[in-house]
Amino acid sequence: MSKQTILVAGSGFAGVWAALSAARAISLAGREGDVEVVIVSPEPRLVIRPRLYEAVLENMDPDVSELLAAVGVRHIGGLIQDIGVEGREATIVHGDGAVQSIKWDRFVLATGSRLATPPIPGLADHAFDVDQLVSAQRLDAHITSLGARAETAARNTAVVVGGGFTGLEGAAEMPERLRAALGSDAQVRVVIVDPAPQIGADMGDEAGEAVRAALVEMDIEQRPGVRLTAVDADGVTLSDGSRIDAATVVWSAGLRAHPLAAQVPGEHDAVGRVVGDAFLRAPAADGIFVTGDTVKAATDAVGNFTVMSCQHALSLGRVAGHNAAAELVGLNLHPYSQPKYVTCLDLGAWGALYTEGWDRQVRLTREEGKKVKQEINGVWIYPPAPDRDAVFAMSNPDFVIVP
Numbered sequence: 001m002s003k004q005t006i007l008v009a010g011s012g013f014a015g016v017w018a019a020l021s022a023a024r025a026i027s028l029a030g031r032e033g034d035v036e037v038v039i040v041s042p043e044p045r046l047v048i049r050p051r052l053y054e055a056v057l058e059n060m061d062p063d064v065s066e067l068l069a070a071v072g073v074r075h076i077g078g079l080i081q082d083i084g085v086e087g088r089e090a091t092i093v094h095g096d097g098a099v100q101s102i103k104w105d106r107f108v109l110a111t112g113s114r115l116a117t118p119p120i121p122g123l124a125d126h127a128f129d130v131d132q133l134v135s136a137q138r139l140d141a142h143i144t145s146l147g148a149r150a151e152t153a154a155r156n157t158a159v160v161v162g163g164g165f166t167g168l169e170g171a172a173e174m175p176e177r178l179r180a181a182l183g184s185d186a187q188v189r190v191v192i193v194d195p196a197p198q199i200g201a202d203m204g205d206e207a208g209e210a211v212r213a214a215l216v217e218m219d220i221e222q223r224p225g226v227r228l229t230a231v232d233a234d235g236v237t238l239s240d241g242s243r244i245d246a247a248t249v250v251w252s253a254g255l256r257a258h259p260l261a262a263q264v265p266g267e268h269d270a271v272g273r274v275v276g277d278a279f280l281r282a283p284a285a286d287g288i289f290v291t292g293d294t295v296k297a298a299t300d301a302v303g304n305f306t307v308m309s310c311q312h313a314l315s316l317g318r319v320a321g322h323n324a325a326a327e328l329v330g331l332n333l334h335p336y337s338q339p340k341y342v343t344c345l346d347l348g349a350w351g352a353l354y355t356e357g358w359d360r361q362v363r364l365t366r367e368e369g370k371k372v373k374q375e376i377n378g379v380w381i382y383p384p385a386p387d388r389d390a391v392f393a394m395s396n397p398d399f400v401i402v403p
Contacts, residue, residue, distance in 0.1 A: 004035045006324050007090055007104035009080045009260065011041035012049070013313040014292025015110035016064055016383060017395065018321030022108075023071040024395040025325035035328050037073045037321075038102065040092055044068060044075040049112075050310050051377050052136040053170040053346075055177050061133055062383055070386035076102070083107060083263045085285055106287050106324040109274070110317060111258035113293035113308050116271075117251065122231035127161075127251040130170060139250065146247060147181045154245040156188050159236050161228045162253030163194030164202070165345060168211060170250055171220055172348030178248075191221040191244055193236075194253075198224050207343075207353060207360040214350040228253075255308050261294045269296045271308075278335040280320040291320035300339040304358050310381050312338060314401045322397040334397040342402050344373045 008019045019039045026035045044065040051060060068075055078100065082091040090107070092100045115131035117123060128139040149155045158178060160171040171192040178188040192199055192215065199222045200211035215222055223238065228251075230237040235245040257272035266284030267275040274282050274290040276297045282288040292313040297306050306312040319336045326333050343360060345353040351366030352373040364372060384391055 004105040004328050005103060006035065006037045006106045006108065006328070007102060008037065008039040008108040008110055008321070010110040010112055011039055011044060011046055011064060012110060012112045012292060013046065013310045013381065014112070014317035014320070015039060015041065016046050017314055017317030018108045018110050018291055018324070019068060019073045020071055020391055020395040021318040021321030021397060022325040023073055024392045025322050025331055026329055027392065029329035029331055031329045032072060035325065038076060039068065039073055040076045040078055040080050042077060042079060042095065046383050047133050048381060050381065052130040052133060053166060053173055055140070055173060055180070057133070057136055057140060064383050066386040067383055067391065070388045071391055080260060083260060085263060085265065085288065088287060105328060106289065108289045108291060108320050108324050109260060109264065109294045110292045111260050111294060113255040113257055115251070116254040116256045120228055120230065123251060126231045126233055127249045129251050130166065143177050143181050143248065149247070154234050154247045156182060156186060157244065157246040158190050158248035158250065159244055159246045160190070160192045160250045160252060162251065163192060163196060163199045164252065167192060167194070167252035168200065169346045170252055172218060172346065172350065175218060175220065176349060189221065191223055193223045193226060193228060193238065195227045196224055204360040206362050207355050210353055210362055210365060211345070211347070214347045218348060218350055255293065257294045261290070264288055264290065279323045279333045280316065280336055281323070289320040289324045291316040297336055299341065300337065304341065311342070311401060318395060318399055319397045338401070340402050344369065344376055346373050
């Protein structure tokens, strides 16, 4: 019998942990010689996407080649262009343009999400974002270059569009980033824009109030209830007709599932995620598992669903990888469940806001919250050392992400 293949698309949080978990399940069943795990991404690196709002971008894409090799996972450099739903044969395009086909027995879609970029005039030409490492590096180079410009109100002003987590964290970092480039005494202006009636409205009453108070303390202007209508080289125009002169405009308004998700038949949600079953299978596509930001799945039995976050991706990946392998090697499938939900919002010089529960009850603020955020950002979400036994101990689908 020829060797069976589990093909994992993407080496982000969900993809890496899906591959590790699948390798663990194969090992448990004693089937290493019968089933192989292959992961496809441009490079064997895990981009630490939740940290790309930060000023220092070192070690934001750790190499996972040794980690994958330690558990027998093979990496192929390239992008999956076509899943091959019907014939179970995916098409991979390599960086040099070469095309490769690979047959699969189980497919795990873990290609993540992409920043939604609507056709707002000037947005593509003049705005920055921190969605991918290359775009975060581009923003950093731009901010660094501001010091060489003549002083104007626009040079000293940054507008952050979008009041979600990425927008809030990016805005909170911006005053210090601008002063680092322009001088500690520079009169900087940072404005956060969002169509919600209040900045931080989706955080709930208690947490939202804390967010708004933190922004006031950091002298970050809040412009709720308006949308971005145009961007040019010198600033932005908003839906109320007002204009803000700004040399730095950062777009952070919303995510959509990776386009490959559209190739998976069946129900999708409003942002393109496949609605998965309890085992993270795509119900209308036999042999395909969906995980990370490409799946909408119930986290509990009381009506909560996954959000696009590494907190969920780390567990979703483990479960999808295990189940993809379990179907091939005869192990029991594991239902996805992640009832505990927390958030930890970095608010720059103010500190951080740590909440628990879907109603976001505030548990820690300021420096206490910052310590937790630093632990999460610096330790919890990074890939483990390439120690096979230790990795397998952390790869089981029951592994608790948030204690």
